[in-house]
Amino acid sequence: MSASENSGGFRIKGAGRHTPARTARFTFDGKSYTALEGDTVASALLAHGVHLVGRSFKYHRPRGILTSGPEEPNALLDVSRDAARRQPNVRATVQEVFDGAKIASQNRWPSLTFDVGGFNDVLSPFFAAGFYYKTFMWPREAWHRLYEPIIRRAAGLGEAPKEVDPDHYASRFAHCDVLIAGAGVAGLTAALSAASTGANVFLVDEQPEVGGALHYDAATTIDGQNGYDWAQSAAARLKAMPNVTLLTRTTVFGYYNHGFIGLAERVTDHMARPGRDLPRERLWQVRTKKVVIATGSIERHMVFANNDRPGIMLASAARSFLNHHGVAVGRNVGVYTAHDSAYEAAFDLKRAGVSIAAIVDCRADPGAAVLEEARALGIDVLTGHSVTDTAGRLRIKSMTVVRNGGSDTRKIKVDALLMSAGWTPSVHLFSQSRGKLRFDDSNQRFLPDIYAQNCVSVGGCNGTDDIAELIEEASAAGGGSVSVTAANRFEWTGGMIGAAEGAGPDTAVKAFVDFQHDVTAKDIRLAVREGMHSIEHIKRFTTNGMASDQGKLSNMHGLAIAAEMLGRPIPQVGLTTFRAPYTPVTYGTLVAHSRDDLFDPARKTPMHALQAAAGAEFEDVGNWKRAWYFPKRGEDMHAAVNRECRTVREIGGVFDASTLGKIEVVGPDAAQFLNLLYTNAWDTLKPGKSRYGIMTREDGFIYDDGVVGRLAEDRFHVTTTTGGAPRVLHHMEDYLQTEFPHLKVWLTSTTEQWAVIAVQGPKAREIIAPLVEGLDISNEAFPHMSVSECSVMGVPARLFRMSFTGELGFEVNVPADYGPAVWTAIRDRAEALGACLYGTETMHVLRAEKGYIIVGQDTDGTVTPEDAGLSWAVSKKKTDFVGIRGLQRPDLVRGGRKQLVGLKTKDPRDVLEEGAQIVADPNQPKPMTMLGHVTSSYWSENCGRSIAMALVAGGKARMGETLYVPMADRTIAVEVSDMVFFDKEGGRING
Amino acid sequence: MLLIHCPYCEDDRSELEFRWAGEAHIARPEAISEISDEEFAEYFFLRNNEKGLTYERWRHIHGCGRFFNAARDTVSDRFLMTYKAGLPKQPVPVADKMAATAEEKTVETWEATEGDAR
Numbered sequence A: 001m002s003a004s005e006n007s008g009g010f011r012i013k014g015a016g017r018h019t020p021a022r023t024a025r026f027t028f029d030g031k032s033y034t035a036l037e038g039d040t041v042a043s044a045l046l047a048h049g050v051h052l053v054g055r056s057f058k059y060h061r062p063r064g065i066l067t068s069g070p071e072e073p074n075a076l077l078d079v080s081r082d083a084a085r086r087q088p089n090v091r092a093t094v095q096e097v098f099d100g101a102k103i104a105s106q107n108r109w110p111s112l113t114f115d116v117g118g119f120n121d122v123l124s125p126f127f128a129a130g131f132y133y134k135t136f137m138w139p140r141e142a143w144h145r146l147y148e149p150i151i152r153r154a155a156g157l158g159e160a161p162k163e164v165d166p167d168h169y170a171s172r173f174a175h176c177d178v179l180i181a182g183a184g185v186a187g188l189t190a191a192l193s194a195a196s197t198g199a200n201v202f203l204v205d206e207q208p209e210v211g212g213a214l215h216y217d218a219a220t221t222i223d224g225q226n227g228y229d230w231a232q233s234a235a236a237r238l239k240a241m242p243n244v245t246l247l248t249r250t251t252v253f254g255y256y257n258h259g260f261i262g263l264a265e266r267v268t269d270h271m272a273r274p275g276r277d278l279p280r281e282r283l284w285q286v287r288t289k290k291v292v293i294a295t296g297s298i299e300r301h302m303v304f305a306n307n308d309r310p311g312i313m314l315a316s317a318a319r320s321f322l323n324h325h326g327v328a329v330g331r332n333v334g335v336y337t338a339h340d341s342a343y344e345a346a347f348d349l350k351r352a353g354v355s356i357a358a359i360v361d362c363r364a365d366p367g368a369a370v371l372e373e374a375r376a377l378g379i380d381v382l383t384g385h386s387v388t389d390t391a392g393r394l395r396i397k398s399m400t401v402v403r404n405g406g407s408d409t410r411k412i413k414v415d416a417l418l419m420s421a422g423w424t425p426s427v428h429l430f431s432q433s434r435g436k437l438r439f440d441d442s443n444q445r446f447l448p449d450i451y452a453q454n455c456v457s458v459g460g461c462n463g464t465d466d467i468a469e470l471i472e473e474a475s476a477a478g479g480g481s482v483s484v485t486a487a488n489r490f491e492w493t494g495g496m497i498g499a500a501e502g503a504g505p506d507t508a509v510k511a512f513v514d515f516q517h518d519v520t521a522k523d524i525r526l527a528v529r530e531g532m533h534s535i536e537h538i539k540r541f542t543t544n545g546m547a548s549d550q551g552k553l554s555n556m557h558g559l560a561i562a563a564e565m566l567g568r569p570i571p572q573v574g575l576t577t578f579r580a581p582y583t584p585v586t587y588g589t590l591v592a593h594s595r596d597d598l599f600d601p602a603r604k605t606p607m608h609a610l611q612a613a614a615g616a617e618f619e620d621v622g623n624w625k626r627a628w629y630f631p632k633r634g635e636d637m638h639a640a641v642n643r644e645c646r647t648v649r650e651i652g653g654v655f656d657a658s659t660l661g662k663i664e665v666v667g668p669d670a671a672q673f674l675n676l677l678y679t680n681a682w683d684t685l686k687p688g689k690s691r692y693g694i695m696t697r698e699d700g701f702i703y704d705d706g707v708v709g710r711l712a713e714d715r716f717h718v719t720t721t722t723g724g725a726p727r728v729l730h731h732m733e734d735y736l737q738t739e740f741p742h743l744k745v746w747l748t749s750t751t752e753q754w755a756v757i758a759v760q761g762p763k764a765r766e767i768i769a770p771l772v773e774g775l776d777i778s779n780e781a782f783p784h785m786s787v788s789e790c791s792v793m794g795v796p797a798r799l800f801r802m803s804f805t806g807e808l809g810f811e812v813n814v815p816a817d818y819g820p821a822v823w824t825a826i827r828d829r830a831e832a833l834g835a836c837l838y839g840t841e842t843m844h845v846l847r848a849e850k851g852y853i854i855v856g857q858d859t860d861g862t863v864t865p866e867d868a869g870l871s872w873a874v875s876k877k878k879t880d881f882v883g884i885r886g887l888q889r890p891d892l893v894r895g896g897r898k899q900l901v902g903l904k905t906k907d908p909r910d911v912l913e914e915g916a917q918i919v920a921d922p923n924q925p926k927p928m929t930m931l932g933h934v935t936s937s938y939w940s941e942n943c944g945r946s947i948a949m950a951l952v953a954g955g956k957a958r959m960g961e962t963l964y965v966p967m968a969d970r971t972i973a974v975e976v977s978d979m980v981f982f983d984k985e986g987g988r989i990n991g
Numbered sequence B: 001m002l003l004i005h006c007p008y009c010e011d012d013r014s015e016l017e018f019r020w021a022g023e024a025h026i027a028r029p030e031a032i033s034e035i036s037d038e039e040f041a042e043y044f045f046l047r048n049n050e051k052g053l054t055y056e057r058w059r060h061i062h063g064c065g066r067f068f069n070a071a072r073d074t075v076s077d078r079f080l081m082t083y084k085a086g087l088p089k090q091p092v093p094v095a096d097k098m099a100a101t102a103e104e105k106t107v108e109t110w111e112a113t114e115g116d117a118r
């Protein structure tokens, strides 16, 4: 057996552009086949006479290969290298065969030739348009038990792999002067022209080689060469130019604002053994000054009864399989057409030795030139005839032909049927760019009309059919000039949209408009009869054009059938908007590097590793990882937190506070600026002191809080909440730049410059004293709320005397790189004295014991300083600050507002749930009047009871009152209290 | 993704580098504590949200950090001009304005296409 026989009995010797000796083995549904390098899965299967490749979505009808390109709606297959490298819904007409590929059909059970779901075809009256909305309305229960499981199993297209994707994907940004989408005659000409001006050019094509329509069109000669050969030499010339980037196997999938273009490059999907270092796919994000759209046009199928059997395909597809892949799609082929172009498929096949059963042309007057050629080749042409039916279960066996308007039918035996209803310009990218289309009535097609961006359409997608005109247009679009001469053999005329003879409104036949979603002409008419008058409603009711092929073949037919039913001209019925992506793009391409650790990068403090080594459990706070608690052997979270809480109050604790936001506010007007941004007065704060500050928005609600230390007359060290740092800096910059630009102030984010180690508890001073140099930290010399620059272990430091626990406390700020060393020294001293490390959970409990709020937990953007019991922090003397006017709004000064109070459960062991609602009378009828909700709630080991904070309407006037927290299983009685649960006198802080 | 001209950097940069910052030319009242509730509502709560030509603020947050003003057509997303913060509202060049209005009539928007279906 020769290599060419090996690679399929339908190979035609001397046809095609592949090398017979270069073979690749693959399996389809477990059976092994040989292909030639360069084959698509479709051409390789057709070479072996395999047409049946799948079952349709709704009716499970046997389906074959309809096209030879990315518009393929039928031949969607599962392609894998191994268990993890498996992708469903791959178009057989796009995927190149590689050695070792395992390919499987989809949507069939138990097998492709016998599929149980095929009963759906028999039951098709129940699956008519709108069946989703109607058939399964009742009874409700049946949805869960019956309909949904059946629909899910039967209707799902393909199966997603369950393993993690082992491949990696890349992403690139690029800029260029001209980006050309499509490397057919028009695109190549435009690229040669643009490149000649020295412009930076991107030429992009989705196929493995350039050439576009020249893949199938063997009759065009350019510059004296065969068209395809000319295309390859033009590509070689372009590739050699330093200002040209030529990308093949790359789809221009999106045309966005301001010349922003999305490209998906398939790097390894065609390779047998891709190198590990290669990304599988690459996302290109290109910003271009100009776009030349040279995307050509897509052939339409004919809409007639049973037009979906395996073996029925587009005429241009058959030409492509023959002229590019060297494969005949049958031995006895019929043609059904409304356009001259299909004749050329018959000519090519006939010359290759394939018998042509007949050309059935629904037109009375086809082009004279093609008719003459058909006659010369001895091909039977039936003009004014139509194909009204086909036969053959798993492959077409015959077509039924009738004279238009007549009733005598005759069956003609065929093993393949090629069809063409004409060509639809590919205006997808133009439409995505927000350009406006017009309807070309004489040719029944939508064409670019008004441009919204700097782009130009050339060639087929612009309705330019004449090749000389096309070249002129493309050359001009490139901005330079290039001399190319080309000639076609035949001029093409014809085309139709809508249902053909025998599939009209008076019939009930299955004439498919949308193959992927199994939408027939009848479905579209039904939608109109049921009251859908807009194409957008018809589309949704029938799902026509809503499959992953976005109706590349079906939209125009669907529109024409709807327009006919509505009795309105096509432009008035409208065209649905084309959306990106042009063809499906994998998640891997879009995600690129943003996965695993890079998906949402974690922020870690300088002491992260040390805390992890100490056994910390971490919690996520924004992007930060914060030590949550430090369990010792045998401790659960509860036990660990209780121990940490007790130890901090009895001896001391060390806590990583580095995540707090830090902003350095510097300049002669720094105090004045802070006066305007915070409710507090800052000009009265002396250098060396710090103060708790509240920031409100103009509306008077609390926005952020934190301690601000004044290091010098013109220098403040501002701290913010952990999550609030970026927005607080943005907010400050906004006011500084746009409202108070006269102030001389500079703002710098210093969050990550400082490692912050909080040391809290009665022995806090004893712990740090030996490490601090150049500063007297006695209570007298360095009282509560002092701040100073000093040195700690020889490292320049900022030391704060402050407390978020109510204990004697310090916060040691050292440059981030020194954090681990200083942390280690402090920790060693602390542990030697019996103190411990503690995490955010203990920090939360200890601050709640003292009634200190956490902005964002105890406040929610509708809480004023007064509501939070912090009116002492609002200056009464200032004449202006952000929020001063908002705080005077009637709703903010009225009585009965929700105020922050403490709650004590009557049973001290009950710990309330945060977020639980609070009512006055638990026996009132529902819906109950809610008084507020629990904002913070913990078990307090130090108080020996549960403690909680809550926002309660008129809360401060309810001290001692009993309120109720209704839960699902019971109601919990609580007493309203103040928020200080521990050390009410507050003496410990001054220890 | 939009391409935005930063008037401080004097360069066209990708939208990724910017953050939108609301309607432009809303000045904080001088003696804010003395204004009426209605004036406060006008200043703080009410926005025009106009279709078509709109003046808005952007910040080159991942660049120079500066706030600036922009005149943008919300239908075509075309920036008609950008200018520095603090400058008064700039008139849009007439030619651009006409182009912007022409686009408003011709560009397919959700309202113009899908909206018709309702």
Ligand SMILES: [Zn+2]
Pocket: B006, B007, B008, B009, B010, B060, B063, B064, B065, B066
């Ligand atoms: Zn800038």
